[in-house]
Amino acid sequence: MEATLAPTGRLRIVVAGWEGGGNVPPIVAAVEALCARGHDVTLVADDSLAGDARAAGAHFVGWKRAPNLPDRSPANALVRDHEWPDPFAVMSAWCERVFVGPSEAHARDLIDVMTVRPTDLLVASDLLFGSMLAGEAAQIPTAVLAPNVSLSPLPGHPPFGPGFVPAATEADHARDRAVAEAVEDLWNSFLPHLNAARMSLGLQPLARLLDQRKAVDLHLLATSPAFDFPVASPPADVRYIGPLLREPGWxxxxxxxxxxxxxxxxxxxxxxxxxxxxxxxxxxxxxxxxxxxxxxxxxxxxxxxxxxxxxxxxxxxxxxxxxxxxxxxxxxxxxxxxxxxxxxxxxxxxxxxxxxxxxxxxxxxxxxxxxxxxxxxxxxxxxxxxxxxxxxxxxxxxxxxxxxxxxxxxxEPPAHERIVAEIEGLVARRCARPICAA
Missing domain, CATH: 3.40.50.2000 (Glycogen Phosphorylase B;)
Structure with a gap:
């Protein structure tokens, strides 16, 4: 599947989303910004986000194979964090039920949408590994949207999860290495799920789960360097776009x-x-x-x-x-x-x-x-x-x-302007054609 720009330069964008509480406002804010710019946007997400998508001016498609919450009621929650004995058990539950376990379902749902609706760019979720897989399998330019700080630690940052501040002593560095190894082991315990999805889509298996993130073109962090820990030299594919803050209507x-x-x-x-x-x-x-x-x-x-x-x-x-x-x-x-x-x-x-x-x-x-x-x-x-x-x-x-x-x-420039500029710039670089939104 190849991305082909519409003659007007109006981008056809598919956004992957899910019902995760605080991650919803940034997703909807991104959809709103892209629609306001004149692009044709389709949000693929839980049915609970349908009203938000349509109010923003986007098309909406609910997950078909992947988990799909009909509403935001506590009774329908896929994971209740307090029911698990420790943070690693909570993370394992999320990986099994949402982040990695349904990777093939997420990927195939998105590929179906991008087949029916010709797509210039996919905006994947930083936690739905199947959404990143869909972009790779479909050979569509893909940007990952992280609604907060980077899940993969940036240079000089401690491992994600425990809430450490940057290491200042050799003991701190040793602590970081030990925790990073434990976190890596947790992710890789779900590698068979991801590799099964990859092989079903004709892709080679990976040696580590987080390598799936290397298959995307751009990582957009919806936070600010003023809030984050300092980074001496951010990776070339990482962009801070600023916090996408949007209040839900309720x-x-x-x-x-x-x-x-x-x-x-x-x-x-x-x-x-x-x-x-x-x-x-x-x-x-x-x-x-x-x-x-x-x-x-x-x-x-x-x-x-x-x-x-x-x-x-x-x-x-x-x-x-x-x-x-x-x-x-x-x-x-x-x-x-x-x-x-x-x-x-x-x-x-x-x-x-x-x-x-x-x-x-x-x-x-x-x-x-x-x-x-x-x-x-x-x-x-x-x-x-x-x-x-x-x-x-x-x-x-x-x-x-x-x-x-x-x-x-x-x-800082407004986040809604920065995400639009980054996405248009990515497609322009990949397709070597100017973007002139309607």
Whole structure:
């Protein structure tokens, strides 16, 4: 299958997406940006994203062979992180059920779409290995979109997962090597799934699972170097495009803002997917209830407000626009999802991060590294949480460092413009033809 540009230069783009909570807004934001530029975009994803895709101006095709969630309800979650004994077991469950296990199904679904709809470029997901495989098998220019920091550590970065800061001593380097080997072994335990998919599509097997990422043309990181650890020389195929921040439509309702005029004002937001966050939120609300602050806790649809204790200074709501709340917030408290973290930083708001898994330890480590907040174990007692909150409010260096990052983020070109430029540039290089979007 060869990419052939439409006569007008309007690109025909297929985007692979999946229902993963915090990864959804960046995917939809990318689709919106490409559609607004005039390109013909098809999102292939879980049915739960159909409304978002069509509202953005894209075509939508649901997964046929691959796992497909009909909605975002907790009952339909493919993996409930808190049900597994440790982070490696959680990651194994995600690999088996979503990331690698269904690789052939993801690849064949995308190839079917790209056969019916002539395609100039595929935007693959950094975690759906079958989406990268589809681009390789179909010989279509492929860009991988990572909605956060790089899954494959960049030069000088520690291994992804535990939330280490860059190594400073030989002991740190030894630790990094040991953990990197363990992470590599975990990925490679699923190599038979990927190689079976590759061979079914006529491709040679790989020696290591992460080598599948080498088959793509471009890796787009939807984050900022101002947030990431320093990189002396990024690989030539890696581009920072900046955070693709987009609020879901449901988030705008349910909260009319902070009531008081005096600080401190605190916004609390944990995962919009099931991570067993009820217990930490109970202790967090207890801590806030004992402090002279005004707090708003946004829940999403994972738990009910009635599940949490009630205090006059703590308002618990199903949803609320973080974009509207953060300009008046003194502090944000979160599990460390990339979107919530970068949105708070864009407003110069320091963070208390209580990571519960996934990429959250990595985001917490970067907050700590830049001095823009604190990291705290989600199992901490209410008194320890209260002490961390007081420290963040009382010590101005945290807010100063958060504002410093905000200044850099504001000076960067908008992410929606950068992703369009990178994708158009990739196709122009591969096809040697100018791109002139309608």
């Amino acid at each position: 988030a705008a309702d349910g909260c009319d803002g902070f009531k008081g005029q005096a600080e401190p004002r605190i916004l609390v937001s944990f995962s919009t997917t099931e991570q067993g966050q009820r217990s930490v939120l109970v202790r967090l609300v207890e801590a806030l209830g004992a402090l002279p602050v005004e707090a708003i806790v946004t829940l999403g649809n994972m738990i009910e407000a009635s599940d949490l204790p009630s205090y006059p200074n703590v308002r618990v709501v199903a949803s609320g626009s973080h974009e509207a709340l953060l300009p008046r917030a003194t502090l944000a408290i979160t599990h460390g999802g990339h979107g919530t973290t970068l949105r708070a930083l864009r407003h110069g708001v320091p963070l208390l991060v209580m990571p519960m898994g996934r990429d959250q330890n990595e985001n917490a480590a970067r907050i700590e590294y830049h001095g823009a907040g604190l990291r705290l174990d989600p199992a901490s007692a209410a008194g320890d949480i209260a002490a961390a909150i007081c420290r963040l409010i009382d010590q101005p260096a945290f807010a100063h460092n958060a504002r410093r990052i905000a200044d850099t983020l504001r000076a």
